[in-house]
Amino acid sequence: MTSEIYTQTRLETATLGYPRIGKSRELKKALEAFWRGKSDAETLIQTRNEVEFKNWETQLHAGIDRIGIGDMSLYDHVLDWSIRLGIIPERFASFSGLDRYFAMARGFDGIRALEMTKWFDTNYHYLVPEIPETLQPADFSDFLETVHRAQTLLDNRAVPIVLGPVTLLRLSRLEMNQDQAGKQLGDRYLLLLQELQKMGVAEVQIHEPALVLGDAANFKQLYQSTYQSLSQVGLPIHLVTYFDDLGDNYPWVMELPVAGISLDFTRGRNLELLQQYGFPDDKELGAGIVDARNVWKIRPDSVLSTLEAISRVTPNLRIQPSASLQFVPYDAQRETKLPEPLRSVLSFAEQKLLEITLLADWADRSYGTQEPDKYLEVIRSQWQTFQEFSPVNQGVKERLQNLTSQDLERTLPYEQRQERQPVLPPFPTTTIGSFPQTS
Numbered sequence: 243m244t245s246e247i248y249t250q251t252r253l254e255t256a257t258l259g260y261p262r263i264g265k266s267r268e269l270k271k272a273l274e275a276f277w278r279g280k281s282d283a284e285t286l287i288q289t290r291n292e293v294e295f296k297n298w299e300t301q302l303h304a305g306i307d308r309i310g311i312g313d314m315s316l317y318d319h320v321l322d323w324s325i326r327l328g329i330i331p332e333r334f335a336s337f338s339g340l341d342r343y344f345a346m347a348r349g350f351d352g353i354r355a356l357e358m359t360k361w362f363d364t365n366y367h368y369l370v371p372e373i374p375e376t377l378q379p380a381d382f383s384d385f386l387e388t389v390h391r392a393q394t395l396l397d398n399r400a401v402p403i404v405l406g407p408v409t410l411l412r413l414s415r416l417e418m419n420q421d422q423a424g425k426q427l428g429d430r431y432l433l434l435l436q437e438l439q440k441m442g443v444a445e446v447q448i449h450e451p452a453l454v455l456g457d458a459a460n461f462k463q464l465y466q467s468t469y470q471s472l473s474q475v476g477l478p479i480h481l482v483t484y485f486d487d488l489g490d491n492y493p494w495v496m497e498l499p500v501a502g503i504s505l506d507f508t509r510g511r512n513l514e515l516l517q518q519y520g521f522p523d524d525k526e527l528g529a530g531i532v533d534a535r536n537v538w539k540i541r542p543d544s545v546l547s548t549l550e551a552i553s554r555v556t557p558n559l560r561i562q563p564s565a566s567l568q569f570v571p572y573d574a575q576r577e578t579k580l581p582e583p584l585r586s587v588l589s590f591a592e593q594k595l596l597e598i599t600l601l602a603d604w605a606d607r608s609y610g611t612q613e614p615d616k617y618l619e620v621i622r623s624q625w626q627t628f629q630e631f632s633p634v635n636q637g638v639k640e641r642l643q644n645l646t647s648q649d650l651e652r653t654l655p656y657e658q659r660q661e662r663q664p665v666l667p668p669f670p671t672t673t674i675g676s677f678p679q680t681s
Contacts, residue, residue, distance in 0.1 A: 259566025504528030
């Protein structure tokens with residue numbers, strides 16, 4: 243396949259987040275030791291920082307140009323932003339520091355924790371913010387310290403990741419009026435951007451995945467007023483969306499006063515919307531074409547076709563994963579017990595970094611060598627080997643293609659099925675995951 247992408251220089255690459263637990267589960271072990279009282283807070287924080295630093299180094303050595311930083315968390319990034327923004331329910335007012343953090347996350351002696359629920363359609367769960375009538379003072383010191391550490395290693399490659407104000411509001415439980423909450427949160431985000439600008443940050447990612455939800459239009463005015471205010475700081479904002487397409491919201495989202503917009507091209511209809519409505523000349527497109535939520539290598543012909551289609555609409559783009567890489571493991575090369583044909587087509591976080599830079603190199607007409615084409619051909623060969631190792635079951639494929647509505651109906655009415663069910667106690671219990679690790 244011949245590239246139809248014409249660029250003066252190599253396309254930039256970016257990341258939107260990285261796995262947080264540690265390549266050998268270092269953070270998980272440190273957390274459990276801290277909770278059991280066998281380790282102190284200083285050791286826990288040091289372990290978190292070491293894992294975070296290794297994550298940055300890995301992305302730097304992979305050649306990523308814009309490295310998303312600040313997404314590391316001891317428990318949950320939504321909880322982190324709740325506390326930074328002063329969203330502290332009254333029942334936790336007597337706590338401070340890590341005691342407050344983990345009380346909100348896990349509860350404490352009869353004090354219920356924040357509710358936990360699914361993060362969009364992923365298997366990740368976040369803690370639902372509860373916005374009280376009165377907010378506590380905002381404190382971004384831990385985040386700003388992280389940005390400073392990242393700048394020491396990454397310089398201007400470091401791009402802070404911020405959970406968007408409207409998404410946070412959309413996912414919260416409110417005790418105050420929504421407009422009032424939006425105004426107060428907006429003011430706090432404004433202060434944060436001003437602090438980041440003083441630190442010499444070149445760009446900030448603000449993640450607004452709620453823009454792909456069906457009710458996003460209900461928040462249109464809030465998005466517009468919030469980003470109009472934030473844009474006045476003068477710090478370039480890259481607005482990040484993922485998990486689905488923008489749907490009917492696409493036209494007005496493109497008009498928001500931001501420097502760039504990221505779209506997920508692995509799910510939904512964003513490519514069709516891009517081709518139908520175009521893309522603003524004054525913005526950069528974050529093209530999420532490497533799937534951040536599966537464990538498979540790219541299918542070269544499919545992803546190159548998508549990249550070419552995107553480039554025909556706008557040449558002003560960067561190559562990146564579709565979302566944060568937190569949803570995949572670290573390194574497929576550690577799976578030493580798997581058959582080689584299977585392992586060769588697996589792609590975890592480190593492999594996806596290489597795929598991102600490979601696609602950027604392939605798209606550059608002035609690259610000067612055949613290296614990208616050679617590596618893409620290797621990936622094609624690996625997929626061919628895997629298909630020979632694990633061929634498609636044609637019988638299953640045919641049955642799926644010939645499904646009818648009758649195949650989806652019960653063969654017996656409920657009354658007859660009920661008679662065959664086992665008798666259970668009044669309140670049966672089970673577990674669908676790990677048993678609680680408590681006394």
